[in-house]
Amino acid sequence: MNRTTVLAALFLLAVLGLGGCKERTAEVAMPEKDAPPAYGDTFIEASIAEPSNLLPILATDASSADINGLVYNGLVRYNKDLILEGELAESWEISPDNLTITFHLRKGVKWHDGTPFTSADVLFTYRLYVDPNTPTAYAEAYRQVEKAEAPDPYTFRVTYPKPYAPALGSWGMNILPKHLLEGKDITKSPLSRHPVGTGPYRFVEWKPGEKVVLEANENYFEGRPYIKRVVYRIVPDQSTQFMELRSGGLDFMELTPIQYRTQTDTTAFKRLFAKYRYLAFSYTYLGYNLERPLLQDRRVRQALSYAIDKQEIIEGVLLGLGQVATGPYKPDTWVYNANVKRYSHDPDRARRLLAEAGWKDTDGDGILDRDGVPFRFTIVTNQGNDLRVKSAEIIQRRLKEIGIEVKIRVVEWATFLKEFIHPGNFDACILGWRGGPEPDQYNIWHSSKIGPRQLNFIHYRNSEVDELLERGRRTFDRAERKKIYDRFQEILAEDQPYTFLYVAEALPAVSRRFRGIEPAPAGIFHNFIRWYVPAGEQKYAR
Amino acid sequence: MLRYLGKRLLLMIPLLIGITLISFVVIHLAPGEPTDLQTELNPEASVELRDRLRAQYGLDRPIHVQYVDWLGRMAKLDFGRSFSGDHRPVLDKILERLPVTILINVLSITLILVVAIPVGILSALRRNSLFDRATTVLVFIGFAMPSFWLALLMMDYLGVRLGLFPIAGLRSLGHEYLSTFGQVKDYVAHLVMPVFVSAFGGLAGFSRYMRSNMLEVIRQDYILTARAKGLPERVVIWRHALRNALLPLITILGLSVPGLIGGSVIFETIFAIPGMGKLFYDGVMMRDYPLIMGVLVLGAMLTLVGNLLADIGYALADPRIRKS
Numbered sequence: 061m062n063r064t065t066v067l068a069a070l071f072l073l074a075v076l077g078l079g080g081c082k083e084r085t086a087e088v089a090m091p092e093k094d095a096p097p098a099y100g101d102t103f104i105e106a107s108i109a110e111p112s113n114l115l116p117i118l119a120t121d122a123s124s125a126d127i128n129g130l131v132y133n134g135l136v137r138y139n140k141d142l143i144l145e146g147e148l149a150e151s152w153e154i155s156p157d158n159l160t161i162t163f164h165l166r167k168g169v170k171w172h173d174g175t176p177f178t179s180a181d182v183l184f185t186y187r188l189y190v191d192p193n194t195p196t197a198y199a200e201a202y203r204q205v206e207k208a209e210a211p212d213p214y215t216f217r218v219t220y221p222k223p224y225a226p227a228l229g230s231w232g233m234n235i236l237p238k239h240l241l242e243g244k245d246i247t248k249s250p251l252s253r254h255p256v257g258t259g260p261y262r263f264v265e266w267k268p269g270e271k272v273v274l275e276a277n278e279n280y281f282e283g284r285p286y287i288k289r290v291v292y293r294i295v296p297d298q299s300t301q302f303m304e305l306r307s308g309g310l311d312f313m314e315l316t317p318i319q320y321r322t323q324t325d326t327t328a329f330k331r332l333f334a335k336y337r338y339l340a341f342s343y344t345y346l347g348y349n350l351e352r353p354l355l356q357d358r359r360v361r362q363a364l365s366y367a368i369d370k371q372e373i374i375e376g377v378l379l380g381l382g383q384v385a386t387g388p389y390k391p392d393t394w395v396y397n398a399n400v401k402r403y404s405h406d407p408d409r410a411r412r413l414l415a416e417a418g419w420k421d422t423d424g425d426g427i428l429d430r431d432g433v434p435f436r437f438t439i440v441t442n443q444g445n446d447l448r449v450k451s452a453e454i455i456q457r458r459l460k461e462i463g464i465e466v467k468i469r470v471v472e473w474a475t476f477l478k479e480f481i482h483p484g485n486f487d488a489c490i491l492g493w494r495g496g497p498e499p500d501q502y503n504i505w506h507s508s509k510i511g512p513r514q515l516n517f518i519h520y521r522n523s524e525v526d527e528l529l530e531r532g533r534r535t536f537d538r539a540e541r542k543k544i545y546d547r548f549q550e551i552l553a554e555d556q557p558y559t560f561l562y563v564a565e566a567l568p569a570v571s572r573r574f575r576g577i578e579p580a581p582a583g584i585f586h587n588f589i590r591w592y593v594p595a596g597e598q599k600y601a602r
Numbered sequence: 603m604l605r606y607l608g609k610r611l612l613l614m615i616p617l618l619i620g621i622t623l624i625s626f627v628v629i630h631l632a633p634g635e636p637t638d639l640q641t642e643l644n645p646e647a648s649v650e651l652r653d654r655l656r657a658q659y660g661l662d663r664p665i666h667v668q669y670v671d672w673l674g675r676m677a678k679l680d681f682g683r684s685f686s687g688d689h690r691p692v693l694d695k696i697l698e699r700l701p702v703t704i705l706i707n708v709l710s711i712t713l714i715l716v717v718a719i720p721v722g723i724l725s726a727l728r729r730n731s732l733f734d735r736a737t738t739v740l741v742f743i744g745f746a747m748p749s750f751w752l753a754l755l756m757m758d759y760l761g762v763r764l765g766l767f768p769i770a771g772l773r774s775l776g777h778e779y780l781s782t783f784g785q786v787k788d789y790v791a792h793l794v795m796p797v798f799v800s801a802f803g804g805l806a807g808f809s810r811y812m813r814s815n816m817l818e819v820i821r822q823d824y825i826l827t828a829r830a831k832g833l834p835e836r837v838v839i840w841r842h843a844l845r846n847a848l849l850p851l852i853t854i855l856g857l858s859v860p861g862l863i864g865g866s867v868i869f870e871t872i873f874a875i876p877g878m879g880k881l882f883y884d885g886v887m888m889r890d891y892p893l894i895m896g897v898l899v900l901g902a903m904l905t906l907v908g909n910l911l912a913d914i915g916y917a918l919a920d921p922r923i924r925k926s
Contacts, residue, residue: 104775110876110884112687119687120644195658197641200648247689268698269876270772291775295874299754300770307762307769474634474889477642491643513649600775 095575095594099276102289102600103574103591105312106301110269110294114255115246116234117188117196127272127292130588131172132234132257135163135182135216140580140587142393142497144228148177148235148258149216158223158536163216163231169281171237172262179210184238186218194246201230223534225541229498260285260589269294286576286592289600305333311571317379320567333569336579339392340566343385344448344492345558346439346455350519352487354437361556363413365403367462368455372405374562377450381567385560387549388493388501392581394538395499397546400553410462421463428463437487438467442476448490451561481517490561497582499545502529505552520557573597603917610913614906621902622676622895626669629894635661636685636889659685672895681899682892686885692896695881702772703870703877707862709793710801711855714808717801719848722812726820727839737809744806753799753872760795768792770874796873800866811854815847822846849919856912860905 111124116132119125135149146152149163169177188194189202204227207219220227237256241249255263260282261274272292276285293310295301302319304310306329315324315335324335346368348355355361370384389396414420419428419435428435439455441448449470456466471480480486493504503509506529509516525548532544552558568584570577576591577584593599637655656662660671675682681692725734761769768774772792773785780788819825820843828838867879878897885893 102775113689118689121687124687192654193658195655197644197651199651247683252688252690267876268695269880270874293771293874294876295770296871296880297874300757300872300874303754303757303762303769307765309769309771309775472633474632474638477638478633511649513652515643 095596097286097576097590097592098595098598099284099286099592100288100595100601101573101593101598102291103287103312104291104293104310106295106304106310107272107292108296108298108301111266111272111292113252114263114266114272115236115249115252117185117194117198117236118247118252120197123292123294127274128234128255128257129259130261130274130290131255131259131263132236133259134232134234135165136228136232138229138232138497138582140578140582142581144232144497147232148182149231152228154228154536158534159221160217160219161227161231165214165216166281167214169258170279171239171258172256172277173237173240175237175239177235177237177258178213179216180213181235181238182216183208183210184242185233185236188236188241188246189233198233201226202233223536225533225536226498226500228536229496261290264289280589282589285589287574287588305569308332311574313569315567315569317377317381317567320381320569321379324569332572334572334577335567335569336577336584337381337565337567338579338581338583339383339390339563341390341496342492342494343388343390343563344451344490344561345385346451346561347489347491347518347558348556349484349486349488350521350557351484352437354435355487357417358555359413359417360419361559362403363410363417363462364459364464365556365559366406366410366413367464368403368458368559368561369405370403370561372458373451373454376454377447378562378564382562382564385563387552387560388495388504389499389545389549390495390563393497393499395542395545397549399546400549402553403556403559405458407458407462414462419463426463427465434465435463436465436467438469439488439490440469440471440476440480440486441490442473443470444473447564448492452490482513484517484519499541500529500533501548502533505529505548518557520555522551522555525551573599606917607910607914610910614910617906618899618902619673622673622899623669625898625902626672626895627665629889629891630665630668632889634889636891637661638889672892676899681896684885684890684893686888686890686893692892695893696878696896696900699876699878699881702875703879704862706793706796706800706875706877707858709797710804711858713797713801714804718805718808719812719851722809723816723839723844723847725809725813726816729817741806741810744802747802749799749803749866750868750872752802753795753869756795756799757872767794770872772875796869796875799873800869808851808854812847812851815850816843819843819847849916852915852919853912856908856915857905859908859911860901862904 105126107123107126109121109123111119111127112121113119113124114128114131116124116128119128133148135147136144136152137147139145146166148166148169150166152161152163154161163179163182165177165179165182171177186202186205186208189196189199190205204220204224205218206221207217209217211217218227218231235258236251240251240256253266257263258281260277260280262277264273264275266272271294274290274292276288278284293304295304295310298316301310301313302315302323305313320335320337324330324333346364348361348364350356374380374382374384383391384402386400386402387397391398414428414435418430420430421428423429425434439452441452449468452466452468452470456468459466481489504515505520505525506516507521507523507526510519510521528544528548528551532541532548535541535544566583570584573593574591575594576587578587580586635656636659637652641652641655653662660668663671672682681696683689684692684695721737725737728734757769760766768791772789774788774792777785777788820839825838825843828842829835833842866877867883869875870877870880871883882894882897884890885897
């Protein structure tokens with residue numbers, strides 16, 4: 061290559077990647093805190109995937125749920141502090157034997173097409189959920205119902221054969237319009253694409269692969285929302301979302317830890333966007349297959365938990381944006397028990413526990429052994445979740461320090477489930493559970509859920525836990541329930557069937573022109589209809 | 603010529619059936635099923651529910667029964683309904699996404715041809731000149747640079763920092779309120795970066811190809827003869843050499859036809875363009891069998907048609923093929 065060619069190449073590189081331009085951002089004054097609420101403007105949010113179906117009964121994806129949450133209502137909902145409150149139901153009574161719930165519905169609520177909402181809609185929705193011909197993933201909670209009735213247009217009553225505490229929360233499901241769906245094949249309903257609900261926003265249009273547009277329901281029973289339009293733009297790539305956000309094409313996105321920590325720490329970004337952080341309803345864990353002799357001894361599992369530095373994983377993987385998990389509940393909820401046994405990083409204690417269990421390095425090769433068997437195992441996790449793979453690598457290093465050899469296997473999701481998790485063909489796995497405000501964990505920890513394709517795939521058996529989970533489902537009184545789940549968390553902490561790793565934080569960024577945002581345990585969207593943009597700062601006239 | 607055409611068309615039928623059979627089996631061999639997305643690791647879903655869903659989708663029947671069933675429906679041009687959450691007719695979903703993918707690909711192929719052919723010819727004619735070397739460098743960068751990276755760089759510089767082009771999507775918000783001219787301008791602005799990115803890699807390949815074809819042709823005896831006859835250089839190059847150098851390009855163009863519907867997952871994902879590539883990718887991820895099969899059948903048909911068109915093009919350009 062001669063000099064000219066080299067120069068040409070350098071020039072190209074400079075143009076393409078190495079030049080330094082100043083970031084272009086509009087000059088906006090710092091917002092005044094007390095600007096009065098005003099109607100109007102548009103809120104543009106990015107959705108990583110196309111919603112699948114705007115009939116909530118058929119949709120299982122987060123994008124659809126976000127939109128459906130604004131179009132439909134349930135009878136009840138969790139408020140900002142994650143306590144149940146009425147939505148379409150004004151109030152409810154639970155019978156003294158805890159078997160019957162009677163909901164008193166709001167009067168004067170109308171569907172977006174003007175038809176009045178009544179208890180017949182609720183009864184219809186319930187029947188649709190339990191209909192064997194409805195391909196829905198949400199039928200289980202409603203199958204527990206023995207009898208459902210609508211004695212008058214504003215009363216709805218359900219009876220259960222035995223007390224079922226998660227019942228009340230389950231009536232937060234979106235209620236569907238009977239007059240538009242009755243007698244039709246639900247899978248072919250036009251409502252899948254043009255939903256009609258009772259919620260604060262009505263559906264306007266859906267351009268496939270592009271956007272979904274909603275408009276404020278002026279007759280909403282809790283008052284007209286301030287923000288006139290909500291646009292969900294489908295932007296399938298997170299880097300693109302971030303650039304759209306910076307260029308003003310989006311008003312909201314969930315940041316990744318690296319975006320939160322390093323790429324948004326500029327004055328330009330801070331002037332235009334407010335960043336929030338709060339614990340998300342999910343946790344990540346290292347689960348042990350309790351069928352494997354190697355991991356059956358509780359002392360061994362405790363030792364592994366002592367050897368793993370959870371804080372180090374949070375720093376390394378989440379850049380500090382998370383908390384150590386101690387059990388299946390997130391730390392800022394009423395059910396969380398802060399007083400369970402904790403496993404701070406303590407390699408010496410880990411070694412002692414392992415020695416007690418008979419694991420010593422007798423042949424001096426640096427790996428613990430017992431009866432001539434070295435302590436080796438494999439952690440499997442799914443491909444596509446970088447955080448889990450990195451966590452596995454950090455764990456691998458820490459366990460090596462105490463003489464345990466760990467191999468890591470990263471497998472595509474469907475194969476991961478079919479070849480490893482379901483047949484129980486793994487030593488340990490890194491996975492996460494997404495939860496919600498309802499504390500019932502029956503399906504994950506009860507010993508009856510050990511069967512094929514069930515969720516207790518680590519084969520955890522503990523008769524006291526079984527009994528607690530059964531009682532927890534039957535108890536409505538919150539203080540009583542708290543005691544039950546406190547004990548449940550204590551046992552899990554002692555048994556360590558999982559090493560609970562971390563609860564990550566949700567990291568939303570919202571354009572500063574939106575006011576009225578109140579971060580709470582439920583996140584920031586709980587009062588979305590009260591968000592507003594002061595008249596002088598509104599960006600979109602139409 | 604007609605007989606040749608008829609024979610080729612008839613041969614396409616068994617080929618098409620073979621392709622669908624293999625695709626059908628391979629898709630079903632992949633672990634995971636469409637129902638998994640709704641039921642796997644979902645505390646709300648029971649095992650019975652999963653079985654019920656499988657029965658509803660007809661997945662509980664033996665695979666050969668499913669295939670024959672599918673083939674029967676295909677014969678009536680019924681692509682079936684998608685297994686994914688929306689249960690919409692597959693054909694609707696495909697037709698919705700097809701125009702934009704075809705548009706971008708046609709634009710990018712046009713751009714490639716318009717730029718690559720003259721660049722290739724000039725590089726060949728001025729071999730080892732500065733121009734030739736500079737394009738060589740460009741070509742290597744084009745080959746080597748991942749398109750997602752180029753896309754992100756362009757978005758960051760031209761979109762965020764300089765604000766010259768919109769970053770993603772096909773239309774601006776409020777597009778419907780613009781005048782006709784404004785709407786066209788809006789589309790064009792949105793298409794500039796995606797078309798450039800999708801053309802960039804191809805540009806490299808095509809110009810190299812053109813260059814080597816040209817170099818080969820101008821070494822031939824008949825070019826020497828033409829020159830010896832005293833024809834002007836312009837006529838020698840543009841009339842005698844170019845025609846023959848372009849011939850192999852027909853094959854390549856024929857082969858690019860399936861790309862018209864396959865689209866490109868990467869640039870469609872990055873630029874948030876609702877095209878076929880993304881649709882197909884999502885379909886595969888969700889094990890949406892009817893959708894996957896629908897796209898594959900269309901793709902297979904287009905590949906075969908593309909090949910046929912290339913052969914016809916050859917036959918038209920070269921009388922020897924027609925006669926044989």
